[in-house]
Amino acid sequence: MSDPSGRNGNVSSQNDRPEPEQLAFIRETVRRTNVPKAKPRTWRGAPLAKELPVARVLVDKGVLHLDRYFDYAVPEELDADAQPGVRVRVRFGAGKHSVRDGRREGGGLIDGFVVARVAGSDYSGPLAALAQVVSPEPVLGEELLGLARAVADRYAGSLADVLQLAVPPRSARAEKKPSPEPLPPPPAPDAGSWRRYERGPGFLEALASGGSPRAVWNALPGPEWADEVARAVAATLSSGRGALVVVPDGRVVARVDAALSAVLGEGRHAVLTADAGPEKRYREWLGVRRGSVRAVVGTRAAMFAPVRDLGLVVIWDDGDSSHAEPHAPQPHARDVLLLRAAHDKCAFLLGSWSCTVEAAQLVESGWAAPIVAGREQVRGAAPLVRTVGDGDLARDEAARAARLPTLAWQVVREGLKKGPVLVQVPRRGYVPRLACEQCREPARCRHCAGPLEASEGTAALKCGWCGQEESAWHCQECGGFRLRAQVVGARRTAEELGRAFPAVPVRTSGREQVLDTVPGAPSLVVSTPGAEPVAEGGYAAALLLDGWAMLGRPDLRAGEDALRRWIAAASLVRPQGTGGTVVIVAEPTLRPVQALVRWDPVGHAVRELSERAELGFPPVSRMAAVSGTPDALAEFLSAVELPGDAEVLGPVPVPDAPAGPSRRPGAPPPGEHWERVLVRVPPGSGSALAAALKRAQAARMARGGVEPVRVRVDPPDIG
Template sequence: MSSENGHPEEEPQQAEQLALIRELVRKADVPRAKPRTWRGAPLAAELPVARVLVDKGPVHLDRLWDYAVPAELDADAQPGTRVRVRFGAGARNVHQGRREGGGLLDGFIVERVAESDYQGPLAAIAQVLSPEPVLGPQLLRLCRAVADRYAGSLADVLQLAVPPRHARIEAEPSPALLPPPAAPQPGSWSRYPTGPGFLDALARGGSPRAVWTALPGEHWAMELARAAAATLASRRGVLIVVPDGRSAARVDAALGELLGPGRHVLLTADTGPEERYRRWLAVNRGAVRAVVGTRAAMFAPVRDLGLLAIWDDGDGSHAEPHAPQPHAREVLLLRAAHQKAAFLLGGFSCTVEAAQLVRTGWARPLAADRERIRAVAPLVRTVGDGELARDEAARAARLPSLAWRVAREGLERGPVLVQVPRRGYVPRLACDRCREPARCADCAGPLEAHDADGALHCGWCGRRQDGWHCAECGGTRLRARVVGARRTAEELGRAFPAVPVRTSGRDQVLDTVPDTPALVVSTPGAEPVAEGGYAAALLLDGWALLSLPDLRAGEEALRRWLGAAALVRGQEAGGQVVIVAEPTLRPVQALVRWDPAGHAVRELSERAELGFPPVSRMASVSGPADAVAELLAAAELPSEAELLGPVPVTSRGAAPGEERVLVRVRPGLGGELAAALKTAQAVRLARGAGPVVRLRMDPPDIG
């Protein structure tokens, strides 16, 4: 048989043999490459280059560096592991290790590649600290996104996301993953029209997104636990972030009651570094799929995330104080978007950011109807016109007769909560006639009354001030601007000598109090839970919260009031709340109606008119005036960027002459603004130019 070109066709077996011979000849003609080595030691045969993120915080070093992988470290030096590398002067471009010298720094291997972009010899990885892969691809992508959003460095974010290593813990085996639980019954979620549907969607593997205005009472922790159980039933993971350890303990107890042991972990600072790392490793290894914790838990590497939930997102504890200062709510929103997971933002109050999520349609409202709210919320009373007719001093008095009467009635039925807006013993003073703060004649610092001698002293310079008079109205009488919890407790103890008085605040935070008559004086956020609920609550010095020079003053005051009022028995059970503040103000009216969502919507409308966040993105640039001006001049800001300021920085710890400038852009340009400021900062730091300039995206205190 002949082929088309006239040559006989080769038998199939002969053809295969000839092809094999030709391939061997071809390889023999190519000169063999010499084995790659570093200082005489062989390198890994495959993927001998590791791209390492060095644990170095400044933004101008926010890049990957290439290092050679010695053959002896090949098996352990895998992506996600911790390593030690030499780092110092001599690194020349984005993907190169240095030749020699330099100090040893910790880092993470991000990936292994076959070749480096750098043509010269690479330094080798000095040590693999642990073969445990602690930086997975999803966690790395999240940290990168957070660094970009907040104009920070990836290394800074990783310090927040990955806990310090404890070698002994890594040697311990993780528990076995338990089978998913059965989908829970709706329970108290039935109080919300869409509550059972939300749980059902989670159990079926859906990804609903909701802003939940929780009803008052202590059901919220179990409701979060039921949402977690429904998600676990769909074989997906859950992450719940709460503002403090007490809230975390309540959700932890609810999860334990509903799911039993071994299905979730609690991640808080109270557990200690070793135990926290043990639990974090169990989550990272996939042995546990449910996490509840405080702020740092926002980065917990939960496998197959199905639900991300945050409770009381307006609490300042959710904002990380360390660079780049991310907010837990925004981190969870990023995770929900990237991983297509369900999202639940809940609380007794409602922030403008939550209202923005509903207005844009990204999330749906989840709330009870008005009849249900009226049934379970306490009766809220203000110092109004009727009370003024009976007590002309009620508007000026710190504790008017209505509050005294409600306290007496409440003590006949149980404990009474008294919330004061400041902690401490020494009060700050103000003019009794015009309420202007009393200032030092020498340095303009705040005046304080010391019990030791009864005289006035400056809180800044300490000088004694005799013969004070108000510079505004000429008045000579003073009143306490805010009286602390301890002083309030003393005053109430004298007024109710037969009633025990307990305090909860900075020095000692109570978790619970018994259902017996007592006065419980607390600062905001430290209110203990009363068994069966408080019979009444007094919210004192409301004007002090509302007069704070901050854009969020009204929102924050309402959040603190609602948090305390939610611990009081419902109106049907006789629960009452007295708010000592101007009755006509919007936050006070929102409390009376128990309408935090409506208050947030109106606040959002005003923010939109003024162009303030969250309807815009802002960055704060602060530092010495010349340095701030230099950085802003060098930054390639978006063309629509608007500069507000400069204004002097008056916060505690600020150096003389510091200024702040706010940079505002419309939504959608926040990433471009962050990148521009980060680049300008990196160039400035690389040149070693002058004093530090602080950057913060979306600052919470814009004034």
């Protein structure tokens, strides 16, 4: 029989050596009952750890067929440092003495994490030893590991890929600096502006008493939302628990950071953004993991922050595309925080000026309660919204001459008497889209077929993809030589407004330079969506131009996203009672425009959710997009074992995307013809779908499939 202590793997018997069949039976019995195998005592003559001499390691290989743990022997000299959660380096790959499962004496060194120390391995061959403990700092705790595994399973990805997003790169200097001692819990805050909402004070009271309420919060327009987030965090901290806030970008982080400092005081929260630099960000992250601070605010990567005793997770403006991680397995911050709320049984708060269909579904299902203000409060805080439709533009001489209708000119002129005026333009650049004046054929580059653009201060055209100039363009369809602007960009709009109001300063905020704030003095601020700066005292007025450009996108979320961007800009305008006015140039009968006029984003989201439920679209259903070359896609679909209730839609061609700045993430390589299918399952089968896709992709990679197949679960764009 085998030694139950696991100190040796010899089989003793009073009789002669057992027959081969008996040995096979004994080994299989031992394997099935999880009795540890023989512990390795030495490796290349060096003694191994006396206690728990096997380290279970997650290697940094983000491929699905290697998405498991590997056993390594622990040399005695590394015994003290090789504890669960630390970073190590191990040999992995082809070597002189290969054994199964990648456990080799040769091969290259790669990074990994120790996830456990065990007494023995279920592998009977020799184990390679840990090569190095990179740092004795345990950075991967059980809670973070469990969260990363849940995210990997939900998105059909690998655990190593998720941990690359969750654990920041190491900085030795940051690890050497001790973290400060944690401060005692602060007192519970006053409700403040939460009193504007019927359920606001009760939400704070539940947090302060240690409860875990879940809410979808439709914030009133204005700057008070940051202070309201800070008070929710303070209420959670007063109960002795931690809080995590995830926002779209660094500018929004700065506003919440200032609000937290005002409500909590200094030293009680950490800021996690990429802009801080690797060392500072890692130092802040270590302070959170060590428990020095219990509150965190940050951008997308902060969704994995290892907050101690997590009591509240908050996400602001979940419809912003910045919350969707572009790297594999492409998780969304909202879904990660939902997983954390479910696993940690903590409170959840989703806040926005607008409302997504996912937020509406959380309320519709009863999982979260709504926090909204009454209509009187909304009317008192929102600006007046006026519309200019296509019919008005056709009859307006000023609109035909300068793109701005008479109403817009009047609102700008009156607004400049009181303060700054915001002008939102859907496109950046000068004239980013040109077409033949005669036949309306888009003007394209002769070299790469990219869009030709007009540059400021020059008559030459330039390609928006390859950058080559075009001085002798003519239309390939009709032979014409005259061009017209399909879309006018922010810089051209700023130039036109500067000529119309020569005594007023004109500022631009966009991709090249994003402004955070502007003074409260009269000025014109031309901005692309999402780059609007905050004006001191609020804007006196706002113009939302070319609404058709955002509504006309072939995307399921076009209306929702357009409304979100309009409301975000209009929320920076002063209330109607102090003269705040918004003019939107879009057809007034369209549903998103009507929702803006009534300031009813929740009603718009509820109606969108109802229609998607009838059509079987997300988020009511779960969906995955699988794309690749026709042969590779057909092979994948023939091998995958989809759930019985899965529905395959397609395949359809994926539009080619030549290399250039506007190439979409996940688009096929230039010159390759790809196809895509959508796999749809009803509620409750999402996990089975992700597991099936992951198994098929792992098996394909293990066979060495040459042509890539891309799998994305819950893609944000399925239009």
